[in-house]
Structure formats: structure tokens, C-alpha cells
Amino acid sequence: MISSGGPSSAVLEVDGFAWRTAGPLDASALEALAARSGNRALFYLPQSVAEFAGTVGGPGFRMPMLCLRGSKPIGAAATKQRNQRNLNLHLICFFADPVDAALPLAIYVRHLFWSFPLHRIFCQLPSVSGAAAYVRLLKGVGFQEEGMVRGHAMVGGRPRDLVALAVLRREFEIWCRENEKRLTL
Amino acid sequence: MPRKRETTHPIGLGLVGTWIELEPYTASNAAEFAPLYGRRELHAAMGAGGPSQSSEISPPMLIRDMSTGEAVGVVENHPLPGRIAVFVVYIDRQRGRAGFGVEVFLLYMSHLFDMGARLVTGEVLEFNAVTIGILRKAGLAPQARLREHVYSAGRFWDLLIYSIDREHWVPIVQRYRRILPGGDRRPAAFGSKPAGG
Numbered sequence: 613m614i615s616s617g618g619p620s621s622a623v624l625e626v627d628g629f630a631w632r633t634a635g636p637l638d639a640s641a642l643e644a645l646a647a648r649s650g651n652r653a654l655f656y657l658p659q660s661v662a663e664f665a666g667t668v669g670g671p672g673f674r675m676p677m678l679c680l681r682g683s684k685p686i687g688a689a690a691t692k693q694r695n696q697r698n699l700n701l702h703l704i705c706f707f708a709d710p711v712d713a714a715l716p717l718a719i720y721v722r723h724l725f726w727s728f729p730l731h732r733i734f735c736q737l738p739s740v741s742g743a744a745a746y747v748r749l750l751k752g753v754g755f756q757e758e759g760m761v762r763g764h765a766m767v768g769g770r771p772r773d774l775v776a777l778a779v780l781r782r783e784f785e786i787w788c789r790e791n792e793k794r795l796t797l
Numbered sequence: 798m799p800r801k802r803e804t805t806h807p808i809g810l811g812l813v814g815t816w817i818e819l820e821p822y823t824a825s826n827a828a829e830f831a832p833l834y835g836r837r838e839l840h841a842a843m844g845a846g847g848p849s850q851s852s853e854i855s856p857p858m859l860i861r862d863m864s865t866g867e868a869v870g871v872v873e874n875h876p877l878p879g880r881i882a883v884f885v886v887y888i889d890r891q892r893g894r895a896g897f898g899v900e901v902f903l904l905y906m907s908h909l910f911d912m913g914a915r916l917v918t919g920e921v922l923e924f925n926a927v928t929i930g931i932l933r934k935a936g937l938a939p940q941a942r943l944r945e946h947v948y949s950a951g952r953f954w955d956l957l958i959y960s961i962d963r964e965h966w967v968p969i970v971q972r973y974r975r976i977l978p979g980g981d982r983r984p985a986a987f988g989s990k991p992a993g994g
Contacts, residue, residue, distance in 0.1 A: 734943065776941045780945060
């Protein structure tokens, strides 16, 4: 980390976890990650993952990135619904194994706060199989549960409850100081 | 044996109340929406939401004071996937009266369900005491509190998320039936003093 008194650098590689921008050539890796248990339903991922990686700059997903450990893709993330007035955005993140994804997720969240004047990052998960692991993952990097809206998600044509979680910038800064100083903004 | 097909009876309150009526957006009343949208944008409690352009579930409607004929507010919805309607109401403080909000709430919510909404959701800023009071009195509690989600009037505010389905809405309407059109009681408090909030 650079500690010159000025702004810190973007951190996209820590302890062997490396994030890079996802592109069309990553379609098969993204598809494999999306197909892991419950990921597609949890994050409303498009049937064509090319759509996920190919719409940078257009409506839909922004900042699509792929996380690798060594050369192996272990997760992906993107944002949508970035609101310029309210300074918040919706996080999409899916991993091969969310149980071991706290550090990679924290790196991506840190990158979002580093890159944009964001006040808040939120995530909304339908209560389907696999949701509990992601709730634990998100809480593990500073997100707080904000409630559950009944019947708000449609999954496979059936209404499901929707869990709302979010982290504020100041909360994430505290999380970094207490848990991972290398990510401190 | 085939199951008997269930039918959903309309709540059927219509769009005309005791004090206000709701008038769907048309070319002939379009000009009356613009100044209300302009005032709404400057109202802190309305947050950052823009006008709804959608008639997917129901078009935007003017709230007209039946005693003066004046347009006093706008009520509309933003449709979400899964036949969810996000309910938005604005009543001009200078023109509205106490009780207008309750009547709009009952008529328009019922109308949305009659038009096929599966869920109706309300997003209310934490300091909007009037709306929170109406919802609380109806027996609704927020299902989520999105912390500092909306920037309005110089700072971030929590956004309270309310949501209800038809099954839970109908008993609420029944509680108010007697003071609604067709009921046997006139709502004595309605229209007695300027609306707050």
C-alpha cells in the first residue's frame, strides 16, 4: 500500500485473490460460476452470461469483474442501478463458494467505494436455496440486514421474500480498520 | 373432481370519495399535472423519484377536491416485475385538507388491486410523519428500513418499505367501509383543517 498522505491506491489483488474486468472471452467462466448452486436465481443473472459481461457502458450491469485465485475463476461481481443523486448502487456478486469469499468480496466492495463517490452499497436477495450463505458472506464484510419484504421477488414464477442488506461507506471504513487494514481507503 | 375456479371479486370502491375524486391522466387534464409535479419535486418528503410514465397497472391520477374542483395532488404508481405497484402520492400542503390522504390511500390502493396488482408497496422517508401515521393507523408496519438510502433536503434519510397484498388489504378496507362512499357514516374529521406533512 502507498502511504504518502495522499489517496490510497486501488487494491485489486490481495493474498492471491485478483480481480480483473470481465469481457466476452470470460463467458464460459462466468457461465460456470452462474450455474453454481442457486447463483442465477439469487442474483437474477441473465440466461446469456455474455449479456452480463458485454453491456459495460449500457443499461444493465456495470463494472463486471472476474475474481481469480491463481488462474482459477472463483467469483464475479457487477453493479446495477447506480443512483447519482442518492449515491448508492446495487451489488451483484456470485462465487463458486460464498463461504470462502469474504476477502475477495471485500476487495471488490472497496474498489467500488474507491472508484465512485458512493454513500451506500446494497444487495437484495430472494429467499431461495443458497441465500443464507450469501447473507452470512455480506454480513461478514460489514453489510447489515435491513429487513425482509414479503413476496417481492419472483423466482421461477413463484413469489419469494426479499432480504435487503446494505453497507454505508463509513461502516465499511470501520470494517476495514478492524478486519483488513490493507483495504483501508 | 376438478376444483372450483376461484374468482376474485373487485374491491370496487371506485375513484370517487366523499371529499376527493381521482381523475386518470388524459390529454385534457395533462396540463394540470405539470405544476403539481414541479411542486412535488421541491417537497423534501417526496425524495428523488420522478413522475411515473407508466400506465401498465394504472395511469397517474389527479386528486381533485370535490368541493372546489381544484387539482390538489397526484397519485400514481411505478410498476415492478411480478405485478408489484409502488404507490406514490403527493398532496399540495396549501391545498390539501386533513383526511384527503386517507381517502386517496384507500381508493387508489384498492384500485391498484382491482387492476391486477399482486402487491402494492409504499416507500416512505423516515420523517414523513403524516404518511407513516396513516399507514400505522391502517395497521401497516414497515418490512424494511433502507438506511440512508435517499438524499433529500441536504442529507441522507432512511427509506421505510411497506408492502401489502390483496388478502391483507381487503380487511383494512372493511374497517373503513362505513366512512367510504356507500357507507352509512360521514367522516367527520375529513376536511376540517389543513393537512400537515
